[in-house]
Amino acid sequence: MENGEISYAGKYSAPDYERIVSANCGLAIENTMIYHTPEVKEQLEKFGIPVLVERSSYESDPLARMEWVKLYGILFDKEAEAETFFNEQVQRIRPLLGQDTTGKTAAFFSVTSNNLVTVRKSNDYVAKMIGMAGGEYVFSNLSDNGNNLATINLSLEEFYAGAKDADVLIYNSTIEGKIETTEQLLSKCPMLADFKAVQNGNVWCTTQSLFQESMELPDLILDMNRVLAAESSNAVNEDELKFLTHVS
Structure with missing residues (x-):
């Protein structure tokens, strides 16, 4: 500009x-x-x-969101380039799709100012990315509840019941801002101190540009896989991560 x-x-x-x-x-x-x-x-x-x-934001599959680049290829007479770019991105995560699961569970969430927890619905593309990365999304049975929103607000009690024993917590910074320390996280929601992932130091935070870079979704899937596949957070090379940072 x-x-x-x-x-x-x-x-x-x-x-x-x-x-x-x-x-x-x-x-x-x-x-x-x-x-x-x-x-x-x-x-x-x-x-x-x-x-x-x-309408790419309505896609419930991460690859389907990325495939919208082909539309722009048509609009700007760059069909071959768009097709090549899309295929290159898909190839980056293809090795993950044939692997066994890590056996780890994960929650993707943020805490609102009015003491609710915003999570993704079970059919949302973020939940599917966790699955593609080898994990299991802890809220696998959240219904659509009759609207087109990708998220749903849970009470603290509902979130506690569903995510207390999750192996990994991923905090979504795009809604309420980034967190860098466990103290900052607990100031938003003290009960998180009881969570397995908090006690094990396996809490991660997204970058705030996450949802503005849909063509970079393979990087987030690879980030998730590195976090989920590691024996502990200390075993993750943070220099290899693009969209996740460790909450110390």
């Missing part, structure tokens, strides 16, 4: 129509947030600008 290669044209809910039209924009690519302001989509179309709503 500073180099003038791209221009800021307002928020999805309040675009700068004048700038968009004057730039002869030929296509507007929106995520599903646009459905909250349908009048914006209608206005863009009135100006003769077709609107494509990108």
Whole structure:
């Protein structure tokens, strides 16, 4: 943006129509947030600008999310490059798919400011990545509960019952911020001191850019595998990790 290669044209809910039209924009690519302001989509179309709503976030399989790169290959006449890039990413994790499971269980969560715990549903792509990495997601029976959200909020008691004995805890920093120490984690939720993973020092935190880098999902799967396959957190070479950091 500073180099003038791209221009800021307002928020999805309040675009700068004048700038968009004057730039002869030929296509507007929106995520599903646009459905909250349908009048914006209608206005863009009135100006003769077709609107494509990108729905990769609805994919429940990590590879399916990545495969959306092929759509952009079609849009920008880079089909061969997109196909090659996708295949290269898939090949990076293919060796994991034929391996035995690690026998380890994992929870992926964050603690909200109102004392609830946000976890992924059992059919969510993050839960599936844990499985691809050789682990077992502890909340394997969370129902869809009638909405399209990928997450669900549990009470502290429900989370305790499901994750107390998990071998690995992965804290999702993208919602409530990153944590670096066990003290920071326990300040959010003191009862976590009873958890097996906390006592064994096997707690990890995601980077905050995690959900903005969908084409890098193989790196997260490989990170998860390194953590799950290790005998202890001390056996993990943190220099090899891209999306996970150890909570000391």
